[in-house]
Amino acid sequence: MKLLTATLFAALSLSACVATPPVTPQSLTLNANQQTNLRTLLGLTPSSAFTVNVLDQNADRQLTPGDIAIMYGGIANTETSRRTLGVADVTRINAATGLSEAARQLQAAEAKWQQIRPIHYAYTLQRSCFCTPEVRKPIEIRVFRGKVQQATVLPDGTPLPADRQASALTIDDLFLKIHDAIDRNAASLSVTYDPQYGFPTNISIDYERMMADEELALSASNFKIASGLKPTQRQ
Known part of the structure; x- marks a missing residue:
């Protein structure tokens, strides 16, 4: 009896030591x-x-x-x-199909822009929002090596005020706006891209359908490669 008990105890101890396969x-x-x-x-x-x-x-x-x-x-x-x-x-x-398609278009357009991406370029940016008329005025932006070099308010050509410098966006910044809208699962996102260079020409974002006055619309126009122009200091 003692031998049987010892044998069973040894068997149980051995089975306890055997690791369960993952x-x-x-x-x-x-x-x-x-x-x-x-x-x-x-x-x-x-x-x-x-x-x-x-x-x-x-x-x-x-x-x-x-x-x-x-x-x-x-x-x-x-x-x-x-x-x-x-x-x-x-x-x-798990995002809706609309945002999936927006992400696919963004990827293709951004790849085209990165292939061409000039060192020195200029374009006009205009914002449409529930904001003051001054903020909605178009801004002519010159970019050199990925950084805003000069920004002037149109049509008078005055320098963009210091407290509005953050609204002077590069083309890469526009792409980031679209990435952010997709990452935040925006309720509505509509973008058109330039067929030659790939940069966004019109961006319309509604982050929350049930929230008023938080929509954002941006348009980019008058794009030109300015490689022949001498860089100037940003005002």
Whole structure:
């Protein structure tokens, strides 16, 4: 009897020491809109040959922060990169189709702009908002090496006041406005882009449908590459 008891005790002790094998995360099935948003998030175009798989790290059978997106590609279709999804990532992947399309257009336009992006350029920016007439006046902006060099208020050509310098935006700043609207899941976003250079020519954002007077509209016009002009000091 003692021998049997000792044998059972040893067997139980041995089984307790054996580690439970880790559970292999299962792949999540995403709908078409989520797939499109995920590929956009990872910088993939619709025609890209890369594939993406999402592992359900939390085993909850739904897309949640902490899940892992794995990209596969190459001749052997092997793993090329992986990304642990955060809260903002999941929000973008689950975004409505309209914002997904806006993100795709933004990616294509921004890529075109980055290919051309002149060192020295000038353009006119005008804001439409629930603000004073002075703020709605167009601003002629000159940019050199990514920084605003000079900003004047039209039509009189006076320097932009010091307290309004933040409203003198570069083209890159306009792209950031669009990125922000998508990241914040804006209720409405409409953008048109210049077919040659890719920069936004018109931006219309409504962040909250139920909130008044927070809409923003920006228009960019009279764009010209100013590489032949001598840089001047910003006023």
